[in-house]
Amino acid sequence: MIALNSIVSTFNPDDQQKFITYLQSKNKRRDTKNIQLFKFLIKEELSSKDICKQLYNVVQCNAYHALRKRLFQSIIDFIANNNLEDENSIDMQIIKYILASRTFLLQKNYDVAYKILDKAEKLADENSLFPILNEIYHTKIQYAPYYPKIELKDLINKQQENQKKHQLEDQLNIVYAKLTSLLNAISYKGEIIDFESELQIILNAHNIELQDSLSFKSLYQILAIANISALITTKYYQIENFVLKSYSILKQKKETEKQLFYQIQIVYLIANTLFRNKRFEKSLNYIQEMQELMLLKKGIYLKDFILKKTLLEALNLNYNNQQQKAIDLIEIAISNKHRDIEALLDLHLSLLMFYFQKEDFTVAKSVLSKFYHTDQWYIEKAGIDWVIKKNVAEILLYIEIREEDLLYSRLKSFRRRYKKYLTEIKQTRIFTFLNFAEQYYKNPEGFSTDITRNKIENAFTWTTVHKEDIFVMSSYAWLKSKIDKSKLYSTTLELIKKA
Known part of the structure; x- marks a missing residue:
């Protein structure tokens, strides 16, 4: 069955109202039940059987499943239309320029055509849209023999340079995917991998050096690669200068809403690097910048980043002698519903650490009691590093509250289960x-x-x-x-x- 609940949960209140208006404009019959179904899904209070009963007075029927399929298609159309009007507006504008220019080229009106293509090229270059730039150069080169004002050699050089950038961006995408898969193997499956060696092998195989940035996306991927390396080795101090220097390049680029998602990712990585290097005030400044970016475009990415931002802010506050403020921040965050299980687990574990550092062991034990799944379940959801931190926190808490049976049971279990893994990763x-x-x-x-x-x-x-x-x-x-x-x-x- 299509995961409609998961899709609907990504809609903010503004999106919800826009989509209802969209459905109203589409509905030709008064008895259409798509709006009712959408409102039930927003509330998340009823099961599929209960919703079916509310809509059709039966527990299950073919009409309900057909309605879900139609609603899913409407959501896809709505999202696609929004992207065409909003997120991809620059792409669409450039494509319009290209199509218009080709009409003038066929009419042999080369002056007008090339002026339009020049506009398209400038816009595409500012936004690092390499595939579209290639299409522009392709068109310019195709008709260059008929337009003496154009220097063909310059155009060919531009196209070749653009193709190199496009190829590098593709290679970075592959490297990023490979390294993320390696990280997942280490963090979520407990595999023993020499990450630094693997990193160098992958970079060499693709002839990539982590130096200059291109687009927001490629810059984010370069920083993410560096961050993965720092995460495995805990050597965040080695990447701080590189991260900040790269972002200074980003700041000089023309900001576009299309690249907002990657810009938020980049600022988050910078703030995290600064926190791990104990530069709390500086990290909090970038967290504030992250918050401002998250609110752009009517908060379209707020849900994606709010828990990450909250966790990082709370950690900075805690280590900057503002512990109660950090606790309050997390308490508010976990009181709301979220689908990001890993981020919620990180928040709960940090809350346990804050109360433990505060020596409020009664509340710390209450937080710990919410971790009732097996270690294997937590490894799959949050990674082995998270599980080890949770186990150590649990052991220390049992020491503080003098729970001897639980302490030795957990100690024995931890040593038996993780000794081989921690030995092999030299921890x-x-x-x-x-x-x-x-x-x-x-x-x-x-x-x-x-x-x-x-x-x-x-x-x-x-x-x-x-x-x-x-x-x-x-x-x-x-x-x-x-x-x-x-x-x-x-x-x-x-x-x-x-x-």
Whole structure:
């Protein structure tokens, strides 16, 4: 059955009203039930059987399924028409120029035709529309022998240069798809892959160097490739200059609504990179820019990015000594319905971390109780890295609330299930950390000594404070707070400030 509910859920209130008006203009009969069906789907309160009963007084019938198919087709037509009128308005304008110019070319009115094609070329070039540019150059070259004012050699050079850009954009698209598949294999299937080696192999195979950006789309894909590498290695400090320099190129380009989706993606990647590098104020500035972009075009992309933006903003606030504000932000976000399960899980896990850092363990346990699925289910929905973070948070919470049976059950399960994986990806310091955590549980009073402090410092291989991952530092802060007998949140912020 067509997933109408999923499609309808993407409509904002303005889209809903426009679509109802669209249906009203199309309906020729008064007894058409498509508007009623659409309104039922918006509310998401009734099952298909219940809706069928409301519409036809029976639980199931062929008329209902036929109505769903007609509504689906109407939605497709509505979305397509909107895109033609709105998102693709530039493309359509250029295509009109090309069609008009060809009419004049057939009439041998070359002056007018080439002036129109010049307009089309300028517009297509500003928006990096390489396929359309190729069509313009093709037309110009075809009729160049009949129009002496045109320099054929220059036109051929332009077309060849455009074809290189188009080919590079295609190659970037392939590389991005391959690297994203690799990331999914690592994150969601737990496969062991040497990502950095694979990255270089793929880039070499396609003769690509991550240097200059072209269109918003290709720039986003270049940044996304760099971000994937940083995500796997946690070396966000290595890509910060590249990310910011690339965006400065983007800023010089002519902004177009067609490229808005990719621009939002780019700003999000920049804000995330700055957060991971502990530049909170700067990251929050880009988050504000992201919010402004999300509101353009009547908020067409608001639903796509609102949870990501909320999570990143909350994390920045939490590590910038505004914890309650961060908590309130997430509480509001998760109180609303969303279909992005992965983003919701990230929000819940961050909320658990915030309450844990606040040492409000009762509320933290309440948040944890909402994670009632199996680890395998969470790996498929949010990735293995998320599951490991959840397990570690759970173990620490059981230590704090002295739940001995649950603590040792979870410790045993975690070591058995993830030892091989964490060893192969060279993240065994998680087990070193948990060994110290268990040591603290067994003897809290004897933990706070210089001997323990020295053991901890010698047990881990640390990078510099500036380069160390913020979430790794947060875990170390818990051990440090136990040695120093200090508050966890203030200890965490003190460590972060040193960076």
